[in-house]
Amino acid sequence: MSDELPSTIDELMAIDPLELSKRSEAAYEKYITAVIAYHRNQRAAREAGTKAKSKTTTHVTNEALKSLVNKLKPAAVKSPVGTGIRRI
Amino acid sequence: MDAQIDESKLTTGVLSPFLPGTRIQYAWDSTSLGMLKTCPRLYQYVMIEGWGSREESVHLRFGIEYHKTIEDYDKAKAAGAKHTRAMNEAIGKCLIRIWDWDPDTDTPAGKYKNQNTLLSLLVDYFDTFISDAAETYIKADGTAAVELSFRFELDWGPQAAGGELEYVDGQAVAEGPTPAQSYLLCGHLDRVVTFNDSLFVMDHKTSKTTLGDYFFDQFHPNNQMTLYALAGKMVIHAPLAGVIIDAAQILLEKPNAFKRGMTYRTKEQLDEWLADLEYWLRQAEAYATAGHWPMNDTACDKFGGCRFREVCSKSPQVRKIYLKSNFDQLPMEERWNPLKER
Numbered sequence: 001m002s003d004e005l006p007s008t009i010d011e012l013m014a015i016d017p018l019e020l021s022k023r024s025e026a027a028y029e030k031y032i033t034a035v036i037a038y039h040r041n042q043r044a045a046r047e048a049g050t051k052a053k054s055k056t057t058t059h060v061t062n063e064a065l066k067s068l069v070n071k072l073k074p075a076a077v078k079s080p081v082g083t084g085i086r087r088i
Numbered sequence: 089m090d091a092q093i094d095e096s097k098l099t100t101g102v103l104s105p106f107l108p109g110t111r112i113q114y115a116w117d118s119t120s121l122g123m124l125k126t127c128p129r130l131y132q133y134v135m136i137e138g139w140g141s142r143e144e145s146v147h148l149r150f151g152i153e154y155h156k157t158i159e160d161y162d163k164a165k166a167a168g169a170k171h172t173r174a175m176n177e178a179i180g181k182c183l184i185r186i187w188d189w190d191p192d193t194d195t196p197a198g199k200y201k202n203q204n205t206l207l208s209l210l211v212d213y214f215d216t217f218i219s220d221a222a223e224t225y226i227k228a229d230g231t232a233a234v235e236l237s238f239r240f241e242l243d244w245g246p247q248a249a250g251g252e253l254e255y256v257d258g259q260a261v262a263e264g265p266t267p268a269q270s271y272l273l274c275g276h277l278d279r280v281v282t283f284n285d286s287l288f289v290m291d292h293k294t295s296k297t298t299l300g301d302y303f304f305d306q307f308h309p310n311n312q313m314t315l316y317a318l319a320g321k322m323v324i325h326a327p328l329a330g331v332i333i334d335a336a337q338i339l340l341e342k343p344n345a346f347k348r349g350m351t352y353r354t355k356e357q358l359d360e361w362l363a364d365l366e367y368w369l370r371q372a373e374a375y376a377t378a379g380h381w382p383m384n385d386t387a388c389d390k391f392g393g394c395r396f397r398e399v400c401s402k403s404p405q406v407r408k409i410y411l412k413s414n415f416d417q418l419p420m421e422e423r424w425n426p427l428k429e430r
Contacts, residue, residue: 013187013203016187017180017184017187018184018187021180021184029176031183032183035179035207036175036176036179039207039208039211039212042208043208043212043215043343046339046342
């Protein structure tokens with residue numbers, strides 16, 4: 001069984017994660033990482049001012065997904081909570 | 089921190105929140121009490137008759153999954169997992185739970201609350217609070233103080249259960265023997281945290297609206313937050329500084345936004361809330377005994393408009409028809425129940 005992930009987020013979300021987790025732990029981990037990477041990528045696009053594409057039209061190439069999975073960078077750390085908290 | 093969770097105040101099992109054979113509710117949470125305070129007719133439709141809408145179920149499911157995933161993350165972190173491991177575990181469990189969840193994205197509710205927006209919000213939340221100054225409080229048994237279902241009883245109950253009160257100098261005092269059934273106050277505390285060496289209850293909120301003063305002002309005064317402040321003091325045997333509202337704004341085109349606000353209650357404010365509660369619960373019992381829950385027609389436009397506004401706008405003799413066409417009458421086990429554990 002190949003651990004190759006599909007090429008679009010729609011196809012990715014069509015995978016049954018429970019079944020995948022039973023079949024291959026490695027593939028399941030890769031799948032989770034790809035989903036997280038997709039959403040980080042979407043956020044980066046939003047932060048850059050790019051209009052986020054809708055779920056049905058978004059196309060994530062296999063290469064892009066692989067790249068994201070393999071080159072995941074630590075999440076950007078925003079200001080610590082302590083500075084953003086206030087009394088109502 | 090010298091504090092411990094009182095396990096006897098935590099919930100187990102599910103019962104009916106009503107006295108047997110009556111519509112008198114004895115177990116109350118902030119949701120049902122809030123409905124009663126907002127409009128007795130709203131309370132009747134939801135709590136007494138169990139009407140629910142599909143749109144409402146989208147909001148409910150989104151909220152449940154958002155809370156559950158953060159809970160899984162907090163538990164994994166408290167158990168020693170690093171951020172990435174805890175996040176992958178929590179998101180993985182969430183993906184399994186929501187795989188077949190498919191709300192209609194053409195509806196206003198489904199547009200903002202669906203698989204995609206949920207995952208986006210969660211990933212952004214975890215990344216935003218990667219270094220969280222608020223740390224999960226660890227209970228005496230070594231587990232994380234997250235999703236604590238609580239219940240505690242008042243020293244008086246419905247009059248139908250023998251819970252008579254008499255008033256001495258304006259203060260209500262229980263009269264006679266202990267009632268067969270006292271009133272219970274129930275709910276769920278999302279998370280208990282230490283922040284700046286103080287203990288706080290943390291409550292997660294999701295919203296489509298901007299997280300500014302207008303948003304945070306709604307929590308003071310606020311029925312739910314006052315109950316949580318009260319419950320926190322009962323469940324944690326230590327001074328509780330207040331409640332932190334951990335708010336998330338769902339945005340479709342811009343990055344999701346997160347902001348936290350703190351709200352405090354003095355002992356006097358808690359006492360006042362409890363004193364007022366006596367009047368509200370007596371009133372609820374009176375409505376149930378009379379079998380009539382009056383409409384508060386000044387509340388119909390609150391919070392973006394009541395979901396039953398269209399029904400209430402119709403003449404009384406045809407309202408049932410509109411209720412049946414726009415809502416589903418849920419079976420007892422699916423209705424809102426303050427005694428149900430999450």
